[in-house]
Amino acid sequence: MSGKGLAGVVVDSTSISHIIPEKSSLLYRGYPVTELVQKKDYQDVAFLLWQGELPTTMDKAARKIVFNKYEKEIKADYEPVVEVLRKIPKAHPMSALRTAISLLGCQPQNTWDKDTDDIMKKGLKMIMCAPIFIAAHYRFRNGKEFIPPRPGVSLAENFLYMCFGKDPSPIMVKTLDRVMILYAEHGFNASTFTARVIASTTSDVFSAVCGAIGSLKGPLHGGANEQVMYMMKEIGSADNVEAFLSKALEEKRKIMGFGHRVYKKGDARVPSLYECAQLLAKETNNTQWMELYSAIEKYMKEKKNIMPNVDFPAGPALYMMGLDIDLFTPIFAMSRIAGWVAHIVEQKKNNRIIRPMSSYTGPAERHL
Numbered sequence: 001m002s003g004k005g006l007a008g009v010v011v012d013s014t015s016i017s018h019i020i021p022e023k024s025s026l027l028y029r030g031y032p033v034t035e036l037v038q039k040k041d042y043q044d045v046a047f048l049l050w051q052g053e054l055p056t057t058m059d060k061a062a063r064k065i066v067f068n069k070y071e072k073e074i075k076a077d078y079e080p081v082v083e084v085l086r087k088i089p090k091a092h093p094m095s096a097l098r099t100a101i102s103l104l105g106c107q108p109q110n111t112w113d114k115d116t117d118d119i120m121k122k123g124l125k126m127i128m129c130a131p132i133f134i135a136a137h138y139r140f141r142n143g144k145e146f147i148p149p150r151p152g153v154s155l156a157e158n159f160l161y162m163c164f165g166k167d168p169s170p171i172m173v174k175t176l177d178r179v180m181i182l183y184a185e186h187g188f189n190a191s192t193f194t195a196r197v198i199a200s201t202t203s204d205v206f207s208a209v210c211g212a213i214g215s216l217k218g219p220l221h222g223g224a225n226e227q228v229m230y231m232m233k234e235i236g237s238a239d240n241v242e243a244f245l246s247k248a249l250e251e252k253r254k255i256m257g258f259g260h261r262v263y264k265k266g267d268a269r270v271p272s273l274y275e276c277a278q279l280l281a282k283e284t285n286n287t288q289w290m291e292l293y294s295a296i297e298k299y300m301k302e303k304k305n306i307m308p309n310v311d312f313p314a315g316p317a318l319y320m321m322g323l324d325i326d327l328f329t330p331i332f333a334m335s336r337i338a339g340w341v342a343h344i345v346e347q348k349k350n351n352r353i354i355r356p357m358s359s360y361t362g363p364a365e366r367h368l
Helices: 033-039 042-051 055-075 075-086 092-106 116-142 156-162 170-183 190-200 206-216 223-237 238-250 270-284 287-304 312-320 325-347
Strands: 017-020 026-029
Touching: 026 033, 026 042, 026 287, 033 042, 033 170, 033 325, 042 116, 042 156, 042 170, 042 325, 055 075, 075 092, 075 116, 092 116, 092 170, 092 206, 092 325, 116 156, 116 206, 156 170, 170 238, 170 270, 170 312, 170 325, 190 206, 190 325, 206 325, 223 312, 223 325, 238 287, 270 287, 270 312, 287 312, 312 325
Parallel strands: none
Antiparallel strands: 017 026
């Protein structure tokens, strides 16, 4: 009998990413993510996940042409969706994003996928449009007008510009780009498995990504980064950590941002993001959240020997950039589209419908 929640069950093989728990290491196509965040940007990483290799100089030139071409073409795709988002400002941002991606897939030519190239073109369209949708909805619910994307800048820089209407600082851009790389892919997690299940039915890539967004919305998956910041705000200061956490643990409350189904010796993604969070604290002259971070981390290590996962530094890092807390999971989603699409392509290349069995525990056969 399999473990509850498919714990420890190998359901398929993949060449996209690999977690080495004993080393606290995460590899994208063989490259440690800790090296990628230091030397590459999110677009490079998306290319790597989809093509299997990092882009060459020639690839980068071609990619620039493709992005410039798409920046002109996607206006016709995103404008009608933005108008719908204008009408639902009170929706949770994840619900708004799920709706926006669904609308993007409603064009007749997007009903079915033709081949791998077609899936990747649609995937690129989603990667470019998702930040636009999230930023547009963010502004509408704050009573502000939509700011269209600027050509020729990175996805991270454009997103922050579209949210705030001003040029973000280099450290803000670096932090968000790093967040996007670290969230881009992570094996057969719940949302990726959801995407693969949908893709296995030979449904289209937009449907698979919408399903993945629905899975990611849950606080036990993508929503954890939001819950980290809500918890930090509830604690307030480092002086309150011991009393708060001892009571929470006594009540058997889950401490968000700690522990991981796979990593037992620490999450490989944490140090890279912690570094940026420290720089943001210095730039914003706000040490409250990183002091609180250190106090919580110390308590959990000493009392429970549990290490933080990537959601723990992500919460304060995104918050110090001035982003609303309920935008954190949509940012996770727009980052993970690269990984989801890579898995959808992989699933369809050697497809068999995913249809597990269950163990029946109901009444024995009976009759009227």
